[in-house]
Amino acid sequence: MWIQVARVFAYGLVTALATGLGALPFAFLRTVSARTVAITQAIAAGLMLGASFGLILEGSAHGTVPTVAGAVLGVVFILAGKRFLDGREEVAFGDLRGAGARQTLLILAVMTLHSFAEGVAVGVAFGGGERLATLITLAIAVHNVPEGLAISAVMRPKGASVWSCAWWSVFSSLPQPLMAVPAFLFVDHFRAVLPYGLGFAAGAMVLMVFLELLPEAYAEASRTRVGLWVSVTLGAMILFQRYL
Amino acid sequence: MSGVIEGLVVETAEPVLTVLFYGAMAAGASALGALPFAFGDGPRKVWIGAAYALASGSMLGLGYVLMSEGLKAEAMVAVLGGGLGVGYTWWFQTYPGTDRLDTSPDHEVGRDTGYKTILQSTLHAASEGVAIGVAMVVNLSLGIFMALALAVHNVGEGMALTAVLRQRGMTVGESAGLCVVTNVTQPLFAIVAFALSPALGHFLPAALGFAAGSLVFLVLTELAPASYERASRTLVATLMSIAAAAVVFLEHVFV
Numbered sequence: 001m002w003i004q005v006a007r008v009f010a011y012g013l014v015t016a017l018a019t020g021l022g023a024l025p026f027a028f029l030r031t032v033s034a035r036t037v038a039i040t041q042a043i044a045a046g047l048m049l050g051a052s053f054g055l056i057l058e059g060s061a062h063g064t065v066p067t068v069a070g071a072v073l074g075v076v077f078i079l080a081g082k083r084f085l086d087g088r089e090e091v092a093f094g095d096l097r098g099a100g101a102r103q104t105l106l107i108l109a110v111m112t113l114h115s116f117a118e119g120v121a122v123g124v125a126f127g128g129g130e131r132l133a134t135l136i137t138l139a140i141a142v143h144n145v146p147e148g149l150a151i152s153a154v155m156r157p158k159g160a161s162v163w164s165c166a167w168w169s170v171f172s173s174l175p176q177p178l179m180a181v182p183a184f185l186f187v188d189h190f191r192a193v194l195p196y197g198l199g200f201a202a203g204a205m206v207l208m209v210f211l212e213l214l215p216e217a218y219a220e221a222s223r224t225r226v227g228l229w230v231s232v233t234l235g236a237m238i239l240f241q242r243y244l
Numbered sequence: 245m246s247g248v249i250e251g252l253v254v255e256t257a258e259p260v261l262t263v264l265f266y267g268a269m270a271a272g273a274s275a276l277g278a279l280p281f282a283f284g285d286g287p288r289k290v291w292i293g294a295a296y297a298l299a300s301g302s303m304l305g306l307g308y309v310l311m312s313e314g315l316k317a318e319a320m321v322a323v324l325g326g327g328l329g330v331g332y333t334w335w336f337q338t339y340p341g342t343d344r345l346d347t348s349p350d351h352e353v354g355r356d357t358g359y360k361t362i363l364q365s366t367l368h369a370a371s372e373g374v375a376i377g378v379a380m381v382v383n384l385s386l387g388i389f390m391a392l393a394l395a396v397h398n399v400g401e402g403m404a405l406t407a408v409l410r411q412r413g414m415t416v417g418e419s420a421g422l423c424v425v426t427n428v429t430q431p432l433f434a435i436v437a438f439a440l441s442p443a444l445g446h447f448l449p450a451a452l453g454f455a456a457g458s459l460v461f462l463v464l465t466e467l468a469p470a471s472y473e474r475a476s477r478t479l480v481a482t483l484m485s486i487a488a489a490a491v492v493f494l495e496h497v498f499v
Binding site: 053056057060064065068071072075079082203206207210211212214215218222223224226227228230231232234235238239242243 | 308311312315319320323326327330334337338343457460461464465466468469472477478480481482484485486488489492493496
């Protein structure tokens with residue numbers, strides 16, 4: 001049991017550390033264009049939609065109604081969290097001040113918040129079987145990289161160091177290992193909750209895509225470009241889940 | 245097949261006529277979108293945005309339903325079909341240039357906005373028709389579900405189209421007529437897809453994937469951007485997710 005728990009924690013930690021890789025391009029580049037950031041947002045959106053597709057499909061195998069109910073809960077959870085954070089914008093953050101600090105804090109807050117859901121997804125995925133667990137962990141680890149890139153792309157041009165970008169990227173994903181353990185224990189003890197949990201993570205992810213990633217991508221890149229990147233990554237993600 | 249859908253079944257001697265009936269019903273529903281404009285100035289901009297968001301979400305839900313059906317048989321074929329659907333939709337947007345159509349309600353409309361909007365709606369409806377036809381091949385209740393869901397979705401789209409047409413001086417009656425006309429491709433393509441898909445044999449999942457890919461790409465390039473231009477992110481995101489969840493739920497309950 002404790003070995004399992006340690007493994008769940010370790011898997012969650014891997015996904016969190018992967019986020020730090022997003023800062024890597026900034027070790028070589030001074031700036032990354034707004035359009036590149038938009039494309040990475042589109043890729044992250046496609047990966048998250050693909051992951052949600054897998055979660056709903058898996059959840060439906062256990063029961064469609066609880067999965068959908070869980071998804072609605074996930075939507076409400078992220079909405080409530082965003083509402084809570086929207087009223088609490090501070091103006092100083094590390095070396096950053098003013099508007100830059102507010103934007104950084106907001107993106108970090110949103111990213112950290114949705115990491116809770118992803119942590120739940122990792123933990124719950126372990127209840128859905130070994131293959132699903134590895135898959136979802138890998139999927140989340142991979143999609144954390146562009147999220148780290150997005151965080152770094154906001155922080156770096158405002159004067160934060162590459163190390164600071166990497167650290168805050170990892171930080172935004174720390175809820176993943178922390179939430180993965182209770183989610184795993186919870187699911188293991190209450191198997192009936194599994195479809196709710198899978199639906200919850202899917203709902204939270206889908207909402208994040210429509211609330212943050214897609215509108216930001218549309219703001220900086222053409223509809224066609226965003227559409228192509230999202231659908232290609234979505235398709236690749238579905239195949240990846242099937243054949244890996 | 246559950247009782248609810250069974251009550252709605254209109255079966256004819258010729259299965260193609262059944263497809264025509266439901267395809268035509270879905271197309272006809274778009275005229276209802278003109279109805280709110282019969283009273284005063286029509287709905288406010290944010291309502292149009294909300295209609296677009298609901299249309300987007302329901303379409304994503306239908307894409308999920310089609311793709312999960314396709315994956316049951318052969319995942320690789322279904323996903324490759326999805327790629328074809330994306331490619332086809334991309335082509336019909338870039339070739340006539342509707343991909344660069346400015347759909348923002350705050351900008352002044354260009355000279356070519358009118359015909360490009362009509363063209364966009366017509367081609368868009370064709371992809372939806374394919375979805376109805378392919379779903380009819382899988383089984384009748386899935387096909388009817390698809391047609392009913394798209395009928396509801398068409399009301400929202402009809403509302404959005406009427407808003408554009410009214411700006412250009414058309415009457416409510418003319419707008420309603422034009423909404424139906426642009427959707428005529430829906431029953432037509434439903435029939436074509438219904439007639440041709442069985443010939444695909446083992447490649448039927450490709451047709452399902454094709455329909456799913458087209459729908460998802462239409463959401464990403466037409467419906468979702470149009471809703472973000474009219475309503476807040478929070479409203480759009482909430483409506484989209486809830487509509488998608490509702491379609492997945494209803495499909496489970498009724499089909």
